[in-house]
Amino acid sequence: MAETSILSVRGGSFMFHPAGTLPQFTAEESSEEALAIAEAARDFMNGEIMPRDEEIDRLDLELTRDLLAKAGDLGILGMEVPEAYGGLDLDKKTALLVLEEMARHASFSTSYTAHTSIGTMPIVYFGSHAQKAKYLPRLASGEWCAAYALTEAGSGSDALGAKTTAVLQDGHWVLNGTKAWITNAGFADVFVIFAKINGSHLSAFIVEKTDPGISTGAEEKKLGIKGSSTRTVILDNCRIPEDRLLGGKGKGARIALGILNVGRFKLGASSVGAGKRVLEYTLRYAGERTQFGKPLTAFGLIQQKLANMAVRIFVGESMSFRTIGYLDDALAHTSWESETGGADKMKAIDEYAMEASMSKVWGSEALFATADDSVQTFGGAGFSTEYPAEKIYRDCRINRIFEGTNEINRLLIAQTFLKRCSGAEGLPLAEAASATPQVPADSLQATVALAKARALKVIARAQTDHGPKILDNQEAAAHISNLLLELYAMESAAVRAGKMQASGHRWAALARDMAEVYAQEAWNRVQSEARMLAGELASGEALDTLMAELLAMHAPAPAPLSTLRHRITLALMEQGRYPIG
Numbered sequence: 001m002a003e004t005s006i007l008s009v010r011g012g013s014f015m016f017h018p019a020g021t022l023p024q025f026t027a028e029e030s031s032e033e034a035l036a037i038a039e040a041a042r043d044f045m046n047g048e049i050m051p052r053d054e055e056i057d058r059l060d061l062e063l064t065r066d067l068l069a070k071a072g073d074l075g076i077l078g079m080e081v082p083e084a085y086g087g088l089d090l091d092k093k094t095a096l097l098v099l100e101e102m103a104r105h106a107s108f109s110t111s112y113t114a115h116t117s118i119g120t121m122p123i124v125y126f127g128s129h130a131q132k133a134k135y136l137p138r139l140a141s142g143e144w145c146a147a148y149a150l151t152e153a154g155s156g157s158d159a160l161g162a163k164t165t166a167v168l169q170d171g172h173w174v175l176n177g178t179k180a181w182i183t184n185a186g187f188a189d190v191f192v193i194f195a196k197i198n199g200s201h202l203s204a205f206i207v208e209k210t211d212p213g214i215s216t217g218a219e220e221k222k223l224g225i226k227g228s229s230t231r232t233v234i235l236d237n238c239r240i241p242e243d244r245l246l247g248g249k250g251k252g253a254r255i256a257l258g259i260l261n262v263g264r265f266k267l268g269a270s271s272v273g274a275g276k277r278v279l280e281y282t283l284r285y286a287g288e289r290t291q292f293g294k295p296l297t298a299f300g301l302i303q304q305k306l307a308n309m310a311v312r313i314f315v316g317e318s319m320s321f322r323t324i325g326y327l328d329d330a331l332a333h334t335s336w337e338s339e340t341g342g343a344d345k346m347k348a349i350d351e352y353a354m355e356a357s358m359s360k361v362w363g364s365e366a367l368f369a370t371a372d373d374s375v376q377t378f379g380g381a382g383f384s385t386e387y388p389a390e391k392i393y394r395d396c397r398i399n400r401i402f403e404g405t406n407e408i409n410r411l412l413i414a415q416t417f418l419k420r421c422s423g424a425e426g427l428p429l430a431e432a433a434s435a436t437p438q439v440p441a442d443s444l445q446a447t448v449a450l451a452k453a454r455a456l457k458v459i460a461r462a463q464t465d466h467g468p469k470i471l472d473n474q475e476a477a478a479h480i481s482n483l484l485l486e487l488y489a490m491e492s493a494a495v496r497a498g499k500m501q502a503s504g505h506r507w508a509a510l511a512r513d514m515a516e517v518y519a520q521e522a523w524n525r526v527q528s529e530a531r532m533l534a535g536e537l538a539s540g541e542a543l544d545t546l547m548a549e550l551l552a553m554h555a556p557a558p559a560p561l562s563t564l565r566h567r568i569t570l571a572l573m574e575q576g577r578y579p580i581g
């Protein structure tokens, strides 16, 4: 298939092009300016945040607020705010690099993203000129902090089932209800609150902490991210001026779900950043601790864990930068000058809703696996609060729950993909599944191509035999999602490794090893997911035929993973950290 212009990269279309024929942005192509801003963020984290780790985690809210204001002085609160409203209006690639750095501290990074992303972005994309002029300069500078209040005790995953009400009385909205689990609630000045006008039209409102009738509950006692504020927000006849309605009556679902897409991209990226830090201290410990007269790093099963941590960073970063490249390009064709600028930008982001969910699910699960590998590498010390491993294990658990649980995101991935593959304009699923796969000579590319062909065959079968009804079987939907996730991950890593090789990058050989390890393991998971999905689709003779078709498909040769992982670990040990970027 011919090279496709970046604008014609539709969400989900990666399944229909051989690896490397779609454009793919990689971290190595980051601009000097973006790298300089990320370096400033790293210095800020190392200088201001990490030394105050314990104070922050004792929930010193005043400190967190002050530190957010310092981040504001640095410009990193307003990176995605238009210049006209006091921001820098930088591309999402820069925001991604900065997020990776912020993720060094899970609690602070949660406060940071709740403020800059889900708290501020609704006003950026949906605010009127007057609302933007009033709030954005203050939010970008850190003078004010923001929170996003959608969840209620009775509506979490079913987010649009909110019971909070808004009634217009004498030129004021009167809000009643209680929001649950609201990040930054303990110190936020501005809340974006979702409520139903007259009990039916879900809408968003800007509420200030000084408005009459708003208060917050006690801090939640949490498993992790203990340094981030999480409270209920109580609205008891809370009166706000009529012009605080955000985006129009009934636009709440549009705002709530659109903003969550932005949050999901970011959670994927911050999971990668956190993984880098975990690898760094785990590597150090494994190099210092000796057993049987040798450092832990000398043992193959510890090397396996260290190498897998690096592989997850490489793959996760390949996915997030690929997606953010598509996103930035789509956003570059929209303008804040236009009256519909905010809505156009949100629409551009929506195109990649599936990729956003994939980044979130894959990144959060990869980081949890890394945290688990870290605890195991520390042994008994991994179970002690004296060492860093136990903290990230607790802190990162939330990533699989908020911004839509991974179950909900898996359902969304399958649903979005199948929807994209239906109708006259749909992506050509049946056609692609029946084509004979072209298998490249390169072993890595071949593994991706063969895995893709297998996934397409079984997903196409799900669609032709069951149509959208297949989604009623949630386990089948999750198998579809897992296949798509694996393909996006393995292909993004393989293409990035290829680009690094082509440009003579210093770490090209390491990148190739990491992409190869991932592709080999992902191949096994693709086989297994395809087999399980087949079991959900057919039975008896029909299943025998489908399984025979799958088995008849060519399989790539296995690679010596221990050798690859050994080489990866040597590079890690030599550098004392994840070496790329």
Ligand SMILES: Cc1cc2nc3c(=O)[nH]c(=O)nc-3n(C[C@H](O)[C@H](O)[C@H](O)COP(=O)(O)OP(=O)(O)OC[C@H]3O[C@@H](n4cnc5c(N)ncnc54)[C@H](O)[C@@H]3O)c2cc1C
Pocket (backbone or CB within 6 Å): 114, 148, 149, 150, 151, 153, 155, 156, 157, 158, 180, 181, 182, 183, 184, 222, 230, 398, 401, 402, 403, 404, 405, 406, 407, 408, 474
């Ligand atoms: C520390 C923290 C910070 C948070 N910050 C914010 C914030 O700033 N703003 C905000 O609005 N919210 C916030 N939340 C809320 C968060 O988004 C919700 O907790 C999350 O969406 C899950 O909702 P729930 O807790 O009600 O779980 P439930 O929806 O009750 O889900 C329970 C389980 O059932 C599964 N499940 C539910 N529905 C389905 C289904 N249809 N199919 C299959 N499985 C299903 C879920 O995946 C989950 O495993 C935060 C939560 C926490 C813990």
